[in-house]
Amino acid sequence: MDLLDTQEFIDFFESFRDEYYFSITEISRAKTGKKQPLISSDFRMFSLxxxxxxxxxxxxxLPKTVDAVHFENRNGKLTLYLIEFKNFSMKGSFSTYNLLDVLYNKLEEKNRENVENISDGFLKQFDLIRNHFVDSIEFDLRIKPLETILVSLPWLYEEYCKDKKIPIKDFRAFLECIDIKLIVFINRYSPYRNVSANRLSAHKIDNALKNQYNRLFYSGVxxxxxxxxxxxxxFDYFIKREGLTEIF
Structure with missing residues (x-):
């Protein structure tokens, strides 16, 4: 199978521009629950x-996908940006990790009071479950970049080629030849605009994601x-740092 070239990749994305090229305000708006956008910005990207x-x-x-995709083509060097917006606060009373910790502490308290059925063995079993538990938000943030690269984009490209009646080329191999950057914006306030969430107070999900994304880097994804x-x-700091421009 022939390898896709840069212009063919751009043509593929251009076919979605009229219908699916939205402002970040719209893309970062929660799909369910409260409708307040995570970020207010007129900058447009593709809503994957x-x-x-x-x-x-x-x-x-429907695959699990990141919320937005953007690409920059500078001097024949293509960079693809995968961007996720997470409205839900991963820190606070609604975190399932915090809820599990609270529940464990309550059970431990009942154990000390010799409440029936709250034995040391029961506590150990609960602690085992707690230590192996993966929050659904964390799971989504782990799987979305992988399904975006391996499932969503190649699949959309195949359907695009069938629709246009043009030969299908090797899309996955093309992705291996370009730079792919992954950015996750989360619902947390940073006191300085150039401070990443990694440098703020650590959270269990943050640390797990950092390790996951490092593995994607070390494996060349x-x-x-x-x-x-x-x-x-x-967000504005990110746009300026990367020198991103809208596609016209």
Whole structure:
């Protein structure tokens, strides 16, 4: 199978621009629950969640995808940006990790009071479950970059080629030849605009994601970046740091 070239990649994305090229305000708006956007910005990117609904075959088996994709083509060097917006606060009373800790402490207290059925063995079993538990938000943030690269984008490209009646080329191999950057914006305030969420108070999900994303870097899936997890108020700083421009 022939390798896709840069212009063919751009043409593929251009085919989605009229329908699925939205402001960050719209893309970062929660799909369920409160409708307040995580970030207010007129800067536009491709809404990958919406792109996946164009073709019925993809929509029927909807992959887990990052919220937005953007690319920059500078002097023949293409960089693809995978961007996720997480409205839910991963820190606080609604964190399942915090809830599990509270529940464990309550059970431990009952154990000390010799309450029936709250034995040392029961506590050990609960602690084992707590230590192996993975929050659904953390799971999504782990799996979304992988399904975006391995499932969503290649699948959309195949459907695009079928729709346009053009030969299907090797999309996955093309992705291996370009730089892919992953950025997650989370619902946390940063006191300084150039401070990443990694340098703020640590949280269990943050640490797990940092390790996961480092593995993606060491295996060559994404490129090195010291600031992959950013507070939501750092979006303008991110745009300036990367020198991003809208696609016209």
């Amino acid at each position: 969640d919406d792109m996946c609904k164009r073709y019925s075959r993809v929509k029927k088996h 994404i490129v090195f970046d010291r600031q992959r997890i950013l507070s939501h108020d750092c």
